[in-house]
Amino acid sequence: MSTTETPHATVRSAPRIRAAKAKRRPHLRRNLPGYLMLAPFLALFAAFLVWPLLNSLYLAFTDFNGIKPPNLVGLDNFTRLWTDDARFRKALGNTSLYVVFSVGLTTLLALALALAFRTTRLRDKTMRTIFFLPSVTSSMALFLIWGWIFDVEDFGLANTVLAWFGADSVAWLSTPELAVPILVFISVWGGAGYGMIIFVAGLNAIPEELYEQAEIDGASAWRKFWHITLPLLRPVTTYVLITSLIGAFQVFEAVYVVFRTTASNVGGVLDSALMIVPYLYDMGFGKFELGFASAIAWTLFIVIFVVSTVQLRLSRTLKDL
Amino acid sequence: MSRRLPWAAIARVPLYLLAVTMLAPFWWMVIGAFKPVPELSRNPPSFLPADPSFDNFHDPSWTPGKQIAGHVAGLFQRWPELPGGYFRFMANSLFVTTAVTIGSLLLAAMAAYALTKLEIRGRRIIFLVVLASMMVPWQVSLIPNYLIVRNLGWLDSYQGYIVPALAKAFVLFFLVQYMRSIPDELVHAGRVDGAGEFRIWWRIVLPLLRPALAAMAIFIALAEWNNFLWPLIIINDDSFANLPVALSRLSTSVAQNPQGMGVVMAASLLTSLPTVIFFFVFQKHFTKGITLSGIKG
Incomplete structure (x- = not known):
């Protein structure tokens, strides 16, 4: 790595003193540590x-x-994936729905929580701790609890709550229409506290004088929020949005733990909970189509890259408005 | 914002209700862990164990090979072929988490020092490649990494967990950002005193880096404690399983059977406790760490 670079030391038109020094002792030896x-x-x-x-x-x-040496097949994996793979379409559709609602609701709730509980009073600190608790609990434990809460039997917690309101029991995890909403619910429950902490830091960085000035001008609470808080919070919002977006696209554990019914089924009933990374896992390590699974992985990259670039552009355009 | 309108208090009410929803799953886990087997499938369920017991952890009346109604093997009675049983997974998780956290911090702190304070050819390109690699989701390298680890004979081993996890791009990026705020004069002063670069790094730079290291340590340790997809792929032998993989297998083995859910809840409770306790002890560092990396990143 560095041996090929030594000859350049004398050719470079660096300041004279440095050049002289370099001649005395070769670059590599001088900078070996x-x-x-x-x-x-x-x-x-x-x-x-x-x-x-x-x-x-x-x-x-x-x-x-995984066994036979690989043969180049050109774009075959990508054409198969993008044009005639019903399972991938399902996975992409589920993931998109999940990302939109999970990221949107998590960010909104996080902002609401930060606005409501931003001070250092004991009440606010306690509430922040409660909402932050899922972020420091073993995620595997949380998903196992949710699986147990959404138990099909009448004595499951979710069905018990329904019974309080006189509703009939629901087969939560085996009802295809409920799969993505349940995953969204679990992720908002688990992720809002994290965003809240970042928003609180962002809110507390806004100079108090701005609000005082606005108050003198007779601005309403709503106007202060709209014209001071939101614009000054934009970089923080963008950060929360982008990081939770990237995380949401990579969802795996929740699907695998809550929805897997048998060893060979990763996506729940009728693939109703199938997402991109679980599909990658299934094709790569269930069916050992490693070439095809790599195409899924790069597709995931392309999707995340495009969406987060668009999101960044959008945020910049909003700023210029 | 100092004067509060009355509706501000009213607007908080739904959030208090939400806080109850936040705690309900935790409560459900705790009582599930202490409900005796028959109570687990009672309808309607109890919200305080009527007859709390430790049977889900260790059931004295359970005997191997015998089926007694209302009794299943407790958590500590499972994996009889594995010395330590459940505690083996706890030890595995602790060891791997510690090794990855310390190892990756030392490697990145050393590299960050070299890149910011020493003369390194091509450091811009190195930094650019590291930055670019952060944009690629880690799952993209999953399959080749599995093949590498398999070829090295590291499936079912601690190396398989640790070595591939040591070079973390975001840690280097973060430490480089932080290192730039350390004045060069301090490093020069060390050189004038005749200290070697390694000594300067260890004695002068690392102590100054402590807040950044603490923030990163929390991130790395939490991520490693929760690490699931990677060990799921490389670990087959239970004796190398970490807690998430062991829990997942435990829940699969009692799947659909409410009788075993008490044991699963007991295991979940014990798995969550270390990080939750850790959080309450180092609470300040947690929020500081998140905001430090959040605002800067």
């Missing part, structure tokens, strides 16, 4: 991230199945 300190990170980064990414790009154009 630096390279040694960088090397462990770079080596692992290259071995377990850069190389796998390149390799995965290559595999996406092959028919690799």
Whole structure:
């Protein structure tokens, strides 16, 4: 890595003093500690991230199945995935619905919570702790609890609550129309507290004088919110939106834990809870179509990249309005 | 904002109701863990265990190979072939989480120091590649990484968890950002005193980096404690399973059977406790860590 770079040391038109120094002692030897300190990170980064990414790009154009050596098949995986794969269409549709509602509702609730409980009073601190609790609880435990709450039997918590209102029991997890709403509900429940913490920091960074000035001008609470709070909160909002967007596209564990009924079924009844990453897992590690699964992985990247770029552009356009 | 309108208090009411909804699943887990087997399928369910017991953890009347109505193997009585049983998974999770957290912080802090305070050829390109890699979801490298780990013979091993998880791009990015705020003069002063770069890094830079390291440590440790998809793929042998994988397998083995759900809730409770306790002890660092990385990132 660094041996090839040593000859440049004398060619460079650097300031004279530095050049003279470099001549006295070669760059590499002088800076050896630096390279040694960088090397462990770079080596692992290259071995377990850069190389796998390149390799995965290559595999996406092959028919690799884990046993036979891969054959290049051109765009076959992508055309199959994008044009005639009903399961992928289902996964993409479910994921899109999930992302829109999960990100939208989580952000709205997080903002509402931050506005309501932003001070350092005991009441606000307690409420913040309650809403933040899911973020520090084992996610596997949470999904197992939700699975138990949405139990099909009458004694499940969800069905008990329905019974209080005189409604009949529902087979929650095996009703296809309820799969995505349940996943959205679980993610909003689990994610709002995290966004709230970020919004609270954002709110507290807004100078108090702005509000005082507005008050002197006789602005209503609503106008203050609309003309001071929201515009100044925009960078924080964008951050919350983008990070939860990226996280929502990668949903896996909730689907796998709450909706899997048998060992070979990852997406719930009629694939009603199937999402992109569970589908990738199913094709890659259930059916061992590793080439095809790599094409799913790169499709996931493209989708996330396009959506977050559009989102960033949108936020910038809004700022210029 | 100092004067509060009366409707502000009214608007909070639904949020208080929501707080009850927030706590309900936790309560459901805790009482589920302490309900004896027959009570788990009572209709309507009890909201305070009528007859709380530790049977879901250890049932004294359960005997291997015998079916007694109303008794199932408690959590600590399962995995008899595994020394330590459930505690083996707890130890695995603790070990892997600690190793990944410390290892990845040291590697990234060292690399960040070299990139910001030392003369490194091509550091812009290195930093750019690291930044670019953060845009790619990690699942994209999942399949090749599985193949690499399989070829190394690291399936069902601790190395399989730890080594691929050590170089974290976002940690390096964050530490580089933070390192830029440390004045170069401090580093120069160390050099004037004749300290080597490694010594300067360890004695001067790392202590100054402590807030950033604490923030990152919480993120890494929580993520590793919850790590599921990767161990699901590389771990087959129960003796190397971490808590999420062991819990998932436990719930599959009692699937659809309410009798076993008490044990699953007991396991969930024990798995959640360490991070929740950790949170209450280091509460300040948690919120600080989130906002530090949130506002800067």
